[in-house]
Amino acid sequence: MHNSFPVERLRYIFLFLAVFINPIHSSYFQVKDSSIIGKRDFDTEALIRGERLFYGLVYTDNKSINCAHCHNTRFSDTLNWNPDAIEISKKYLDKSAADLGRILLNPAGKKMTQVHKGFQLTNEEIALIKAYMDKLTVTGLKQHKPVITNLFLFIIASVLFLFSIIDLLIIKRLKKRWIHLFILTSAGIFVTYSLVIGAISIGHSPGYAPDQPVKFSHAVHAGQNGTDCLYCHSYAPYSKSAGFPAENVCMNCHLLVRNGTRSGAFEIAKVIRDFEELKPIEWIKVYNLPDHVFFSHAQHAGAGGLNCHECHGTVEKTDRIKIANELTMGWCINCHRTRNVNFRNNKFYTEYRELSEKIGKGEADSVTVEKIGGTECMKCHY
Ligand code: HEC
Numbered sequence: 041m042h043n044s045f046p047v048e049r050l051r052y053i054f055l056f057l058a059v060f061i062n063p064i065h066s067s068y069f070q071v072k073d074s075s076i077i078g079k080r081d082f083d084t085e086a087l088i089r090g091e092r093l094f095y096g097l098v099y100t101d102n103k104s105i106n107c108a109h110c111h112n113t114r115f116s117d118t119l120n121w122n123p124d125a126i127e128i129s130k131k132y133l134d135k136s137a138a139d140l141g142r143i144l145l146n147p148a149g150k151k152m153t154q155v156h157k158g159f160q161l162t163n164e165e166i167a168l169i170k171a172y173m174d175k176l177t178v179t180g181l182k183q184h185k186p187v188i189t190n191l192f193l194f195i196i197a198s199v200l201f202l203f204s205i206i207d208l209l210i211i212k213r214l215k216k217r218w219i220h221l222f223i224l225t226s227a228g229i230f231v232t233y234s235l236v237i238g239a240i241s242i243g244h245s246p247g248y249a250p251d252q253p254v255k256f257s258h259a260v261h262a263g264q265n266g267t268d269c270l271y272c273h274s275y276a277p278y279s280k281s282a283g284f285p286a287e288n289v290c291m292n293c294h295l296l297v298r299n300g301t302r303s304g305a306f307e308i309a310k311v312i313r314d315f316e317e318l319k320p321i322e323w324i325k326v327y328n329l330p331d332h333v334f335f336s337h338a339q340h341a342g343a344g345g346l347n348c349h350e351c352h353g354t355v356e357k358t359d360r361i362k363i364a365n366e367l368t369m370g371w372c373i374n375c376h377r378t379r380n381v382n383f384r385n386n387k388f389y390t391e392y393r394e395l396s397e398k399i400g401k402g403e404a405d406s407v408t409v410e411k412i413g414g415t416e417c418m419k420c421h422y
Pocket residue numbers: 252256257258261262267268269270271272273284285323324325326327328348349352355356360361
């Protein structure tokens with residue numbers, strides 16, 4: 041019998057720590073390929089130094105600039121008005137380190153002079169940052185932690201948690217109580233956290249809000265500027281799709297407005313460039329119905345006279361479009377059961393003209409969408 045702490049036990053703790061800390065660590069320092077990009081030859085070590093500079097991990101004169109703080113290297117879930125790391129890197133791929141140096145050390149323009157103020161970087165450091173930025177153009181924005189790592193961590197944490205409980209209650213081999221305390225709290229918190237996050241993401245995609253190719257904000261345009269929804273989504277009352285505005289709609293204003301309060305010149309410059317190059321902006325559709333469902337905006341926003349808000353929420357209050365209603369079958373049917381059909385000037389229900397006249401004269405009650413067949417399978421399914 042010996043009371044000292046058995047060494048094998050330490051292995052679990054080390055394994056736990058190693059797994060826990062490693063993904064966080066390696067995501068910052070990992071260089072996947074040692075391919076050499078750019079005008080000068082940079083080895084892996086130089087690229088790592090460039091990366092460390094970009095992340096503000098190098099202190100020159102007790103000061104560090106974290107470019108990644110403003111220029112995201114990961115997808116974000118809120119609208120970050122600064123251009124992301126990939127986009128600035130692509131813009132400078134064909135330019136020289138000296139060009140980059142100019143925008144960092146002698147910035148011009150209203151926003152740029154505010155954000156790139158007082159940077160002190162040597163030419164060598166700028167060249168290293170440039171090398172890392174060139175490399176970024178081939179990697180793309182990082183997703184949040186891959187599921188597989190999370191699953192792995194989850195299993196390890198669960199096993200440790202169980203092991204700790206069993207030892208505490210039954211085996212009682214481990215005499216140092218604080219180790220149990222440590223494992224139970226850290227693994228416990230991690231497992232609960234994962235379960236909660238997991239539970240939230242089951243099923244549909246609530247709050248789905250992808251990064252868009254241009255940082256367009258409804259809060260700025262429909263909210264602050266008060267531009268009508270139909271100025272940009274002009275087809276909504278007349279056709280099946282509401283559609284996205286073509287760039288010449290943007291250019292009505294952005295021919296003149298070249299600077300935004302929040303994003304500076306960068307985002308609007310992209311709109312203008314794409315317009316000049318006749319390249320449509322590839323907006324990512326947020327609201328998606330499966331192919332087997334038929335839905336028409338004309339019927340709802342036009343004939344039905346429904347407000348956009350009923351289905352899309354207070355769009356003008358958010359920078360990023362986020363799913364306000366999951367498009368489940370129950371959601372459609374619930375509304376059809378309770379909502380009345382608007383018969384007045386309704387091109388969809390000419391066969392109900394008589395009924396519509398009666399309602400108009402107050403001789404008949406209103407009719408829900410369900411009453412005219414709005415819950416029949418074939419109305420919504422091809
Ligand atoms: C200045 C032009 C403009 C105005 C005004 C505008 N939108 Fe948009 N809307 C866009 C653009 C561009 C997109 C695509 C980018 C995005 O999703 O943010 C979009 C996307 C959307 C989407 C997401 C569609 C999808 O499935 O991806 C909805 C919903 C929407 N708008 C509703 C509205 C409503 C409601 C209003 C009025 C309150 C409005 N919009 C006003 C330009 C505009």
